[in-house]
Amino acid sequence: MIVxxxxxxxxxxxxxxxxxxxxxxxxLPILANVLIRKTGNSVQLTTSDLEIQIRTTADLGGDGxxxxxxxxxxxxxxxxxxxxxxxxxxxxxxxxKLVLKGGKSKFTLQTLPAEDFPLVQEAANFGxxxxxxxxxxxxxxxxxSFAMAVHDIRYYLNGILxxxxxxxxxxxxxxxxxxxxxSATLDVEVPRQEVILPRKxxxxxxxxxxxxxxxxEMQFAGNQAKFSFDGMEFVTKLxxxxxxxYNRVIPKNHKNSITLGRTALLASLQRTAILTxxxxxxVRLNIEPGTLRVASNNSDQEEAVDEIDIDYGGDTIEIGxxxxxxxxxxxNMGQDMVKLDLADSNSSxxxxxxxxxxxxxxxxxxxx
Numbered sequence: 627m628i629v630x631x632x633x634x635x636x637x638x639x640x641x642x643x644x645x646x647x648x649x650x651x652x653x654l655p656i657l658a659n660v661l662i663r664k665t666g667n668s669v670q671l672t673t674s675d676l677e678i679q680i681r682t683t684a685d686l687g688g689d690g691x692x693x694x695x696x697x698x699x700x701x702x703x704x705x706x707x708x709x710x711x712x713x714x715x716x717x718x719x720x721x722x723k724l725v726l727k728g729g730k731s732k733f734t735l736q737t738l739p740a741e742d743f744p745l746v747q748e749a750a751n752f753g754x755x756x757x758x759x760x761x762x763x764x765x766x767x768x769x770x771s772f773a774m775a776v777h778d779i780r781y782y783l784n785g786i787l788x789x790x791x792x793x794x795x796x797x798x799x800x801x802x803x804x805x806x807x808x809s810a811t812l813d814v815e816v817p818r819q820e821v822i823l824p825r826k827x828x829x830x831x832x833x834x835x836x837x838x839x840x841x842x843e844m845q846f847a848g849n850q851a852k853f854s855f856d857g858m859e860f861v862t863k864l865x866x867x868x869x870x871x872y873n874r875v876i877p878k879n880h881k882n883s884i885t886l887g888r889t890a891l892l893a894s895l896q897r898t899a900i901l902t903x904x905x906x907x908x909v910r911l912n913i914e915p916g917t918l919r920v921a922s923n924n925s926d927q928e929e930a931v932d933e934i935d936i937d938y939g940g941d942t943i944e945i946g947x948x949x950x951x952x953x954x955x956x957x958n959m960g961q962d963m964v965k966l967d968l969a970d971s972n973s974s975x976x977x978x979x980x981x982x983x984x985x986x987x988x989x990x991x992x993x994x
Contacts (some may be wrong), residue, residue, distance in 0.1 A: 659696035694740035749847035775801035782867030882940035946994035
């Protein structure tokens with residue numbers, strides 16, 4: 627039976643959309659495979675890592691009828707990548723194997739039975755579905771995802787908090803040293819829902835979401851989230867645990883405030899970062915009326931000093947930061963101007979966009 631017959635680019639893009647979560651080495655060999663389910667002319671492709679499941683349906687020609695099997699996802703993609711985009715490729719089933727043909731090439735691949743493929747058990751009671759434009763969610767994710775923890779024993783920090791309430795969707799990430807908050811307005815009112823999406827899910831969503839027009843529908847259950855967009859269905863387990871109260875972390879009423887150009891500050895930090903020590907990555911900010919001085923030094927007794935003229939008349943403050951934390955935030959913002967609120971050298975700083983409450987970034991000071 628010819629399972630599918632279409633151009634290389636069509637088959638490859640359908641496969642790549644689901645293959646991001648597939649690990650090359652797995653304790654369960656079948657999880658390295660993609661589940662192919664053929665019904666009529668449409669082909670459904672499903673991958674899973676037991677915590678996340680991605681499914682897409684595409685019209686990829688071939689014979690009519692029903693057929694299911696599983697085959698190595700990465701191997702299939704690696705083979706297809708070597709073929710021209712406009713070349714017609716076909717996959718046929720032959721005695722528990724799949725034969726992939728394209729031009730004068732032929733590959734015979736081993737399969738594993740579809741009934742052994744462990745599908746994620748979907749929650750029975752998802753909450754109400756609500757939709758956001760894909761670009762909005764993609765932008766929100768990029769504004770906060772860099773602040774997620776990596777392999778923290780406080781497992782609830784290895785992900786992003788989603789809070790939907792009324793007409794607002796807010797995303798929060800923190801690794802204990804810094805916190806990023808971003809929010810957007812929804813078209814519809816939704817009841818309050820609060821979930822933590824795992825780090826791997828966040829990275830995969832960022833890879834799949836497009837900047838084009840098009841919306842994404844999301845639903846949350848007690849221990850699962852479901853996203854539907856572009857003919858794809860993405861189901862993921864949630865991180866259980868209590869996320870820190872981010873409202874208490876975001877400082878209010880810092881009395882010293884500076885507004886300056888984002889690119890000028892970013893360039894200054896990137897320059898001085900060159901001479902920070904590998905281990906500490908510390909820079910000193912000296913703020914006084916009219917001037918912001920950024921300085922760094924390292925164990926080789928080298929130092930860098932950079933000055934920016936600012937419109938400022940507040941207290942003189944000297945404060946140290948991990949320069950990477952500041953660069954991450956500024957590099958993931960698109961605005962021209964940025965506002966820095968400070969209290970003193972021992973209090974956390976607040977980075978925001980002037981006259982815009984949708985983004986807040988808190989960074990703890992560092993002793994230098």
